[in-house]
Amino acid sequence: MFEKYVLSPILDSLSHLPDANSFFINNEFYSYSVFAEFISKIRSEIQKSALSGRNLGLIANDDIETYASIIAIWLEGYAYVPIHPHHPVERGMEIIKQANIDLILDSSDIPVFNSSLIIKSKSLSFTVLNLVPNQLNDDEIAYILFTSGSTGKPKGVPITRGNLGAFMKAFWEVGFQLDENDRCLQCFDLTFDVSVQSFLVPLSKGACTYTIPHDQIKYSYASELLEDQKLTFSVMAPSMVRFFKPYFEEIDLPDLRYNILTAEASTLDLIEEWSRCIPNADIYDFYGPTEATIYCTYYKFNRNSSNKHLNGMLSIGKPLDGISAIISDENGNILKVNQKGELCISGNQITPGYWNNSEKNKTSFFLKDIDGVSSRFYKTGDLCYFDEEGDILYSGRLDFQVKIQGYRIELGEIEHHAREYIKGQNVVAVAYENISGNNEIALFIEGEPFDTSTLIVQFKSKLPYYMLPSKILFIDEFPLNTNSKTDRNLLKKSIS
């Protein structure tokens, strides 16, 4: 699967379209032949290293070396584990420890970590093309992404080569037609799995990937790229569209052919308005947890007729080819049409399980016989139902996971770090909508107010920027709901 649907298409682009642009990064174009040289020199350097494990750390910078490193790692048969240079070093160290990383590829001028074996990918010189892939089993891991964990530690989601191959196969079966003339937006951090789709799709077709430098205001730079570079394919989180909203009247992007919205629930009224800014684009709402490899269901937005929605949230549609979805109750029984329950997913895109976390694996995955065949399902934690036509409607989360700018966050992780600092006082983190309609985090602390500046410093050393509470509020005593639990809804309502 990986060879056929991931590596071969990239290698075809590298060899058949040497003069076409592969990347546009920070106002500079890189042709496929130049990209091939970057991949080769990094791979040759990896081959010189004596490695004990298969997981390589990758500092997730925005440059050609970082993208070339991913392909070099895959050709050699290893897995990449992205570590964001702007996230707290302590978090990075935790990931390095958990994934047993002994080699880190880093394109920074000054390496972010100095404790491990490092390949400084900016200081290598090219000698010879080195693009013949090592033959590997589809069960080997292609990447491991670490997501927020409610216990206070990030948890690793390994995605196998077979998982990613199955995803790419299913993605193309949706019907996207791209070629070397397409220009595609890549606006996601490499620590987030939609980034993989955002660069793999153009690389597979010889198209050009346009990235966002880390020092730019993301939505502003993205809108500039979309317009000035006449991008034809873009994937974005609805929160980015919400940033554009005050300017819809002046946005006109007739060149955009495809627009995928993902990573958060899409609200119908926003997408209807946005569709007028992108008059020639097919618009899709894609849904999927990292555990099921990027996307597992999708819904195509209808421009000229009504769209399915629940409470204003666009339907997440039907499963991709090769994915099977069921709605299950608390006892694992499959529910009928129109009955709400937990969405559970099976198929070749499902991760083999969390990295070194057998406890979590026992509760998140289960085997179920369907029509006499035993399948392994992943419990998404999303509350959904099927309508009569087999489309899935999304209703909300079953747990305390929230999305901030598309990033998935366990409120428990924020609460864990707050409790560790405060000791003894009750804390609750909630997500609330700000003036633009995007989510932010507020932290409530029970008891007497105190100076929170050192608490904020503590947060910044432990949590990535998107997880930092934008408000810290004190309350004498937390309100309780009828089950004698802290009433989070009431707390949320108290935010002005």
Add this chain to the structure above:
Amino acid sequence: MEKTDVVTRLTIVFKNVFDNEALVLKDDLTANDVDNWDSLTHMILISDIEKEFEVKFKLKELNKMRNVGDMVDLLLQKK
């Protein structure tokens, strides 16, 4: 309006949005130099500046803005 007036009023908005009383505005100041200046706070910042100066920015103008100096120039043009 004089440039110094613009900078003074802009400084108040910045201090408020980034919750930093010590913040000093310079022409070459960018989002990288200020703690918490990200996509989210940028949006709040722009909306507060629009209110303070009673102007409305176009997306194109915002995109071309590379530092505080550009922002001051833009405000001087608009007033």
